[in-house]
Amino acid sequence: MLDILIIGAGPIGLACGLEAKKAGLSYLIVDKGCLVNSLYNYPLNMTFFSTADRLEIGGIPFTCTSAKPGRAEALEYYRRVADSEKLNLALFEEVQTVVPEAGKVYLVKTGKTEYRARHIIVAIGFYDIPNLLNVPGEELPKVKHYYFDPHYYYRQKVLVVGANNSSADVALETWRKGAEVTMVIRESELGRIKYWTKPDLENRIKEGCIKAYFNSNITAIREKEVDLQTPAGKVTLKNDYVMAMTGYQPNFRFLEKIGIQLEDNERKHPVYNSETQETNLPNVYLAGVICGGLDTHIWFIENSRVHAEQIVRHILAKAEKKE
Incomplete structure (x- = not known):
């Protein structure tokens, strides 16, 4: 019997484990993938x-050689946190069901075993389900919703869909590694891009190294071509790969499956108390970016670290009332 079972071993799930440990509560952090699985799947x-100090959890210093840490440094930091604090982890173990039992206890079944816990924290992030283009041909292998290493696209004709950080990084990195890059952007201008990246991309577009179609959409994908709808009409481009950097969404199906309600008619946001993080299910909490629902630009590591403290404080306060 655990005091807390935490679903998700990302930075905020780890932060919840650190707070539970500090409070003397028994806990386990379960994840269907590796440690900080979303960060592992970030581009190389x-x-x-954010600066390193904004990514720290549990008051454990994150030191790195540059002002802005990279993927490898973040993975090293969170491994060090897990090891130094001897966090209780069950990795590559997917939670399948969370079922309430008598006495306000939850039975949690995974692909490997089952657990019972008095409290559940859902900290699953939103990186697993990409937003689809919903155009013919999107199912082709050439269409990628995740990007890792630019070398793969050397001397390939690459179409990048999107106008924000991920799209900018993909366009610039693949172009610098020898790809022929075109961008298709729904808006009339570039979007939310890191301040040190945006001028670089603007200059590459201005000089014509990277072709950009603004106020445009991709309408069809074929093995060696793509169709765009532009202000000037339909454009057909020769193409080897489509990099659909269109963002991601939370696993609402999992939330609904375990009984967490989604608010409003459009069902875009999970229901929870912003002061305690408790959902409509007693003793079941949300932590981290999952709290924003489809508004994935609300919560980040740096501003959702406090969720761990809020949740554990609420659990301890309820225990004191019982006594």
């Missing part, structure tokens, strides 16, 4: 917008 050369 990704640099965080």
Whole structure:
């Protein structure tokens, strides 16, 4: 019997484990993938917008040689946190069901075993389900919703869909590694891009190294071509790969499956108390970016670290009332 079972071993799930440990509560952090699985799947050369101190959890210093840490440094830091604090982890173990039992206890079944816990914290992030283009041909292998290493696209014709950070990084990195890069952007201008990246991309577009179609959409994908709808009409481009950097969304199906309600008619946001993080299910909490629902630009590591403290404080306060 655990005091807390934490679903998700990302930075905020780890932060919840650290707070539970500090409070003397028994806990386990379960994840269907590796430690900080979302960060592991980030692009190889990704640099965080945040400084290292904003990515720290549990008051454990994050030191790195540059002002903005990269993917490799972040993975090293969170491994060090898990090891130094001897966090209780069950990795590569997917949670399948969370079922309430008598006495306000939850039975949690995974792909490997089952657990019972008095409290559940859901900290699953939103990186697993990409936003689809919903155009013919999107199912082709050439269409990628995740990006890792630019070398793969050397001398390939690459179409990048999107106008924000991920799209900018993909366009610039693949172009610098020898790809022929075109961008298709729904808006009339570039979007939310890191301040040190945006001028670089603007200059590459201005000089014509990277072709950009603004106020445009991709309408069809074929093995060696793509169709765009532009202000000037339909454009067909020769193409080897489509990099659909269109963002991601939370696993609402999992939330609903375990009984967490989604608010409003559009069902875009999970229901929870912003002061305690408790959902409509008693003793079941949300932590981290999952709290924003489809508004994935609300919560980040740096501003959702406090969720761990809020949740554990609420659990301890309820225990004191019982006594």
